[in-house]
Amino acid sequence: MKASDAVKEHESGPLWSRYAAPARFFPLAGRLVVPFYVLAAILGAIGLYIGFVIAPTDWQQGESYRIVFIHVPAAWMSMIIYLAMAFWGLLALVLNTRLSAMMLQALAPTGAWMTFIALWTGAFWGKPTWGTYWVWDARITSELILLFLYFGVIGLRASIDDDRKADKACALMAIVGAVNVPIIYFSVKWWNTLHQGASVSLTAAPKMAQTMLVAMLIMTAAAWAYSIATSLVRVRSLIIQREPPSTIADSSGGPQPAFATSPPGSSGK
């Protein structure tokens, strides 16, 4: 079967399965990357402006609270991306689709970064507010464990040479991790309440002003747009790496991979 037939095969199906073929998804992803980056930039600029200029100074925490405009969206993204990875992993195992496994891999580094940013900004917020960079609080600890879970998936992917094997192994690991995340969270929460009394509580935070909430939501939307754009870029490079070059038809007008234009095998001459 010629590679182009494999692409055509999907054209008859419903829309969602049509784009399940990596070669067909490639140009679509290419068209979506720039809009999402632009969206992320615009929303980020608005969110940061409201957050840093318009939003009032917190009467308890002073100016240092403003880091929540980055911290909270990053923490939300870190969890959502892990769930998204598990979702793609489930699809990859059940439907045996290549693209879902590639999405999983493309999401992992962004998720790990979001987790890291959440931890890092949290530490810098904690110093002036709680007087310490690190507290063994339930949320912080489970966020740290989440980072290790991301490293686990990334490390597993990196140490398997066979792509299809790696796809399935990572999918399984992501699912096992996602089942465990709530258990870890509750176990750590309980451990925490047993060990140290109510020294610091994140849940009893003072009520937020309206502008603060708006800024945070806009920043969250920006984080979504950024994560989508970055993973699309990454999934495009994964497709270029793994799919036969001749199947990838780039109609987006974007930069075309040099080897995709020449038939395979002709580059050596």
Add this chain to the structure above:
Amino acid sequence: MFFASVQRDLRLLLRQGSEAWLVLVFFLLIASLFPLAMQPETKTLLAIGPGVTWVSALLSVLLSMPRMFAADAQDGSLEQMLLQSEAWMAMLLGKLVAHWLASGLPLSLVAPLIGLQYGLDAGAIAVLVAGLLLGTPMLTLIGAIAAALNLSARGGGALLALLMLPLCIPVLVFGAGAVEAQSAGLGAEAHLSLLAAGLIIASILAPWACSSAIKIALD
């Protein structure tokens, strides 16, 4: 089939000799390192005893994990087992049970020695052993998933640790928490019940995940 598989794995282990008891020695050794690394005051020892015992148990099980599937995968017997699709699950369960009988069970039985070294009283030691008896099978089950995933990889021990240890944290928390609750006079029942509940859930889900991971590796 199940018992045959348990028997086979245990016999293989006994013939190899040293490995089974090396895990025990490792367990005792790790636990003995902590007092040497700090001032061995009675109060500190009491406070860290349960946690140290549990971390040592976790590391010992981790150490014994690679041998679970690696040899069988290398000489092809794992593939042969997989081919007998009806008996496969029974054989896998047999391997899991055999692994626990050779690592978790002896660990739990020598744990009182560590408890005594750290000055825990009899009640706390009893809870520690009960917790280990409920918790170490879970470590075996979770570790088996990681070991099976590791079959496809060339990552070695470090990757195995990265995959296995984060997933084991709840076991650690409730296991060590049980002893602490007992010492604090709260009673360990809640923690032990949670460990038992976890064991039931893990023994339903983990063999399935483990089997899929092996199928992926041998695909």
